[in-house]
Amino acid sequence: MSTVNASTGYTPFHLHLGRTPRMLPPLTPEGVRATREDFPADIANALDAIVSLKTDIADAHDALVASRIAQANTANTHRSEEPVFKISDFAYLSTAHRRREYLNGSNKRVAK
Numbered sequence: 001m002s003t004v005n006a007s008t009g010y011t012p013f014h015l016h017l018g019r020t021p022r023m024l025p026p027l028t029p030e031g032v033r034a035t036r037e038d039f040p041a042d043i044a045n046a047l048d049a050i051v052s053l054k055t056d057i058a059d060a061h062d063a064l065v066a067s068r069i070a071q072a073n074t075a076n077t078h079r080s081e082e083p084v085f086k087i088s089d090f091a092y093l094s095t096a097h098r099r100r101e102y103l104n105g106s107n108k109r110v111a112k
Contacts, residue, residue, distance in 0.1 A: 005060075007063055007064055007067040008059075008060035008063045008064060009059075009060070009063060010056060010059075010060050014056065015053075015056060015057055015060055017053075018049055018052060018053035018056065
């Protein structure tokens with residue numbers, strides 16, 4: 001609940017509710033009143049909270065996209081070169097599970 005995601009930099013709680021969780025909720029009436037005073041319930045504050053939440057979600061989305069691109073670049077550095085095939089070259093075609101894939105496929109199939 002309070003673990004920060006390495007890719008986004010946010011906690012799931014923060015992205016869902018727009019704030020960090022409290023350790024303990026207010027247990028006394030004075031604590032509840034103080035909490036209400038800290039977070040007044042007017043339209044301007046609600047709109048600010050919504051805009052802040054949308055901005056945080058957009059930042060998290062951008063961070064996930066950047067992380068995905070970085071991971072793809074890292075994975076592609078370890079790949080070998082793709083083979084180049086020319087006309088009349090021989091290539092091995094694995095047909096080990098071809099019949100099973102054909103039989104488990106959709107009804108719109110044609111035998112080849």
